[in-house]
Amino acid sequence: MRKPFPLSLACFMLLATLLTGCDDAARRVYEMGLDLEKSRAGLVENQQETSDGIQWHLLTSEGNINRPVVLLVHGFGGDSGNWLRFVGALRDDFYFVVPDLPGHGQSTRDITLNYRMAAQSRRLLGLMDALGVDKFHVAGNSMGGAITLSMARQAPDRVMSMGLIDSAGLTRQTPEFRALMGDTDTNPLIPRTPDDFTTTLEWAMEDPPYMPEFFVDIMGQEKASNAAVAQTIFEQLGSDPGMNLEGTGKLASVTTPALIVWGQKDRLLGIDNVAVFLEELPNARSAILDDIGHVPMAEAPEKTADLFRTFWQETGPPNDQESP
Numbered sequence: 272m273r274k275p276f277p278l279s280l281a282c283f284m285l286l287a288t289l290l291t292g293c294d295d296a297a298r299r300v301y302e303m304g305l306d307l308e309k310s311r312a313g314l315v316e317n318q319q320e321t322s323d324g325i326q327w328h329l330l331t332s333e334g335n336i337n338r339p340v341v342l343l344v345h346g347f348g349g350d351s352g353n354w355l356r357f358v359g360a361l362r363d364d365f366y367f368v369v370p371d372l373p374g375h376g377q378s379t380r381d382i383t384l385n386y387r388m389a390a391q392s393r394r395l396l397g398l399m400d401a402l403g404v405d406k407f408h409v410a411g412n413s414m415g416g417a418i419t420l421s422m423a424r425q426a427p428d429r430v431m432s433m434g435l436i437d438s439a440g441l442t443r444q445t446p447e448f449r450a451l452m453g454d455t456d457t458n459p460l461i462p463r464t465p466d467d468f469t470t471t472l473e474w475a476m477e478d479p480p481y482m483p484e485f486f487v488d489i490m491g492q493e494k495a496s497n498a499a500v501a502q503t504i505f506e507q508l509g510s511d512p513g514m515n516l517e518g519t520g521k522l523a524s525v526t527t528p529a530l531i532v533w534g535q536k537d538r539l540l541g542i543d544n545v546a547v548f549l550e551e552l553p554n555a556r557s558a559i560l561d562d563i564g565h566v567p568m569a570e571a572p573e574k575t576a577d578l579f580r581t582f583w584q585e586t587g588p589p590n591d592q593e594s595p
Contacts, residue, residue, distance in 0.1 A: 313362035328377035329370035346413025350376035357568040360576035388513025392421035410434025465491030477564030534563035
């Protein structure tokens with residue numbers, strides 16, 4: 272069942288209807304809608320350059336860092352906007368850092384960069400250094416989960432807990448997705464036209480939040496404009512050891528507390544990943560969300576937030592760092 276669209280955003284939809292045929296007006300309404308969602312989540316936009324030359328676009332909680340810090344890492348083809356309603360359910364309890372990964376969104380997008388898990392992890396640790404944050408929780412979705420695992424391996428003294436949401440790392444694809452990738456050169460996760468983005472959403476989500484058609488069209492335009500970089504990233508992932516950790520013994524040494532959350536109807540990464548994660552990670556627990564796909568924090572933000580609120584309150588001391 273599709274979730275109801277907020278009344279205030281419905282007003283934006285009406286405005287867009289009145290301005291039908293004007294692409295600039297649709298774009299303005301789209302941006303107003305995103306700004307409203309960010310405001311509801313208590314997030315503000317920031318830019319940060321790190322010593323490695325990466326220009327980061329990120330969302331951070333309003334005010335000083337006076338609550339436990341949580342870093343949220345989106346998946347392949349995603350961006351910081353994937354987390355807005357999840358953060359909105361937790362805005363009073365934690366301080367959030369929500370970046371666009373390099374190669375995604377409005378952060379540096381360079382076809383020549385190394386986008387493998389270890390490299391992205393080092394960049395994120397550098398970002399947290401630049402923000403003056405020492406210890407923090409990390410949660411990642413899909414590819415972002417594999418990055419989370421890499422961060423915990425690189426900096427176990429800094430990462431207080433791991434959230435693995437339909438996570439790569441073992442990367443056991445569903446038979447359906449594996450068959451599709453074997454039979455065609457078309458990758459549904461890399462939209463090359465705005466219309467392709469509808470197919471991307473169908474693969475990624477079982478129960479997507481409602482979005483008006485012009486929102487989907489504008490998002491599709493943005494994703495299609497990054498297709499060349501996305502293709503480069505996807506090709507690198509195929510040979511990345513950080514995406515193929517099963518049976519290597521590398522997870523046995525990761526003692527950081529982990530919460531594995533999985534959408535039962537994930538069409539991309541099978542639910543059989545959960546049992547293997549529980550077997551190979553020494554300090555992990557899990558939760559399965561029925562009738563949810565690959566992106567639980569967007570499809571079921573309140574349910575996913577409730578799971579993580581409890582987990583983060585139980586793991587790690589409060590982070591009393593002040594804003595630099």
